[in-house]
Ligand SMILES: NC(=O)C1=CN([C@@H]2O[C@H](COP(=O)(O)OP(=O)(O)OC[C@H]3O[C@@H](n4cnc5c(N)ncnc54)[C@H](OP(=O)(O)O)[C@@H]3O)[C@@H](O)[C@H]2O)[C@@H](O)CC1
Ligand SMILES: Nc1ncnc2c1ncn2[C@@H]1O[C@H](COP(=O)(O)OP(=O)(O)O)[C@@H](O)[C@H]1O
């Protein structure tokens with residue numbers, strides 16, 4: 001993992017939130033027990049206690065509020081348990097609630113003979129405290145349902161009695177707490193395997209799992225509470241998880257601005273963007289580059305649109321071709337509104353074959369490369385060779401990535417992490433697959449999953465703003481993957497701010513660009 005991540009998370013500012021796969025979590029669980037000697041049953045007791053805390057403090061609040069009205073909320077709980085350790089957590093939660101005086105019913109969906117060892121132990125203890133374990137859902141009304149059917153061990157679609165139990169839970173008018181993950185959500189992808197519980201709260205143990213963040217999983221979790229049960233980063237044993245996301249603020253990761261810097265210090269950004277029909281893309285991209293900290297921005301675009309660009313963005317310079325400005329630039333961004341014209345192709349060829357500066361490829365730059373097999377092969381060969389390799393970022397949306405890959409877009413949507421990693425490796429580049437949860441992949445295998453942003457960003461020009469931000473950051477941040485992660489995160493925060501003022505329905509991509517400065521000011525203030 002990037003050193004920057006580790007120093008940032010060790011500095012007292014919690015910048016990085018790890019996102020684990022089922023395999024990574026299982027390894028961390030077993031390292032904690034087998035290497036560090038913390039017994040599984042101790043971890044399980046802490047896991048159960050953390051869920052009980054959530055239930056009891058919610059109940060207390062309810063009872064206080066209801067008490068003022070002379071009402072007495074009931075405490076009827078159903079534990080729905082599966083045959084593995086998620087079910088064992090559920091039984092432990094039920095036993096602790098019994099001890100707290102709650103009225104608890106237990107439903108064990110799998111037969112006791114198939115139960116995991118820890119589940120057998122929990123059943124034994126719960127029964128000793130008077131628990132009655134039922135093999136069908138006990139009739140009755142419930143105020144609280146604990147979903148402990150499956151956690152990270154879900155390995156096939158929920159069917160039969162499990163589907164019935166999930167559908168029954170979803171039909172109840174009760175507060176639903178999911179243990180570790182809503183049952184039916186695949187840990188690594190967030191996919192719904194068959195059907196899934198819709199929870200009000202998900203209490204997840206130790207670390208976030210990827211499926212809690214990805215769509216559609218995140219629509220099933222309700223509020224996610226990640227509790228500490230004794231499984232810490234020590235359990236990684238120097239094998240850090242592949243994926244992470246940011247928690248605000250990230251100001252300490254932004255490039256420092258030397259007090260005695262000049263406009264050259266902060267990056268000379270050359271943008272190959274805009275065409276007769278898409279001048280706005282160049283303007284959005286250039287404006288965002290300025291707001292993200294660039295010292296100078298030059299736009300290479302057809303002469304015909306220079307006046308409109310100069311009017312909208314007088315701070316920027318314009319050029320007829322990249323050739324004259326190639327030496328001047330510290331960094332190049334290509335693609336927004338570029339079109340697939342012969343001029344665009346010629347300009348892009350020049351950039352790819354005659355320059356070595358760090359480069360961001362987006363939109364039509366990617367489409368032009370995808371159309372030209374010889375050019376694509378040449379780019380791959382250049383990037384595979386350390387002597388000719390440049391710092392490179394690609395920011396395709398799934399459609400553009402599908403064109404590069406030569407497959408259907410559905411294929412990319414099914415496995416976005418796989419394809420982002422594949423192209424990061426093939427091009428030795430930082431590659432983004434854009435979407436509601438954009439995924440950035442680094443050639444070293446690290447994955448960033450973005451959680452800032454909102455559906456108001458699904459609007460024309462939003463990607464042009466991102467290219468401007470990322471290109472600006474690449475001029476002063478050494479590691480392209482890092483520049484990409486920070487840029488994507490800030491872009492989403494700008495989208496959130498734009499949504500706050502204009503609303504998701506009405507915001508435009510220019511509102512996102514116009515929010516970039518305010519996001520950076522906020523980041524600085526939070527950090528001080
Ligand atoms: N130290 C630790 O280890 C700690 C672990 N903790 C907890 O353990 C959980 C992981 O436990 P786990 O590995 O036992 O997996 P789990 O989620 O219970 O699922 C496996 C069971 O489900 C079954 N099954 C799967 N899919 C199915 C389907 N579609 N339809 C039907 N059955 C299906 C599968 O059956 P099988 O495939 O064997 O037939 C098996 O019985 C984790 O999420 C956390 O809650 C915490 O207490 C913290 C400490
Ligand atoms: N539902 C959403 N939630 C969060 N971000 C989104 C959502 N939909 C789109 N975005 C973001 O908006 C941007 C759209 O980029 P892109 O598809 O290239 O648009 P355009 O080509 O119109 O500029 C991406 O950064 C994407 O991650």
Ligand SMILES: [K+]
Nearest residue numbers: 150179181183
């Ligand atoms: K569960």
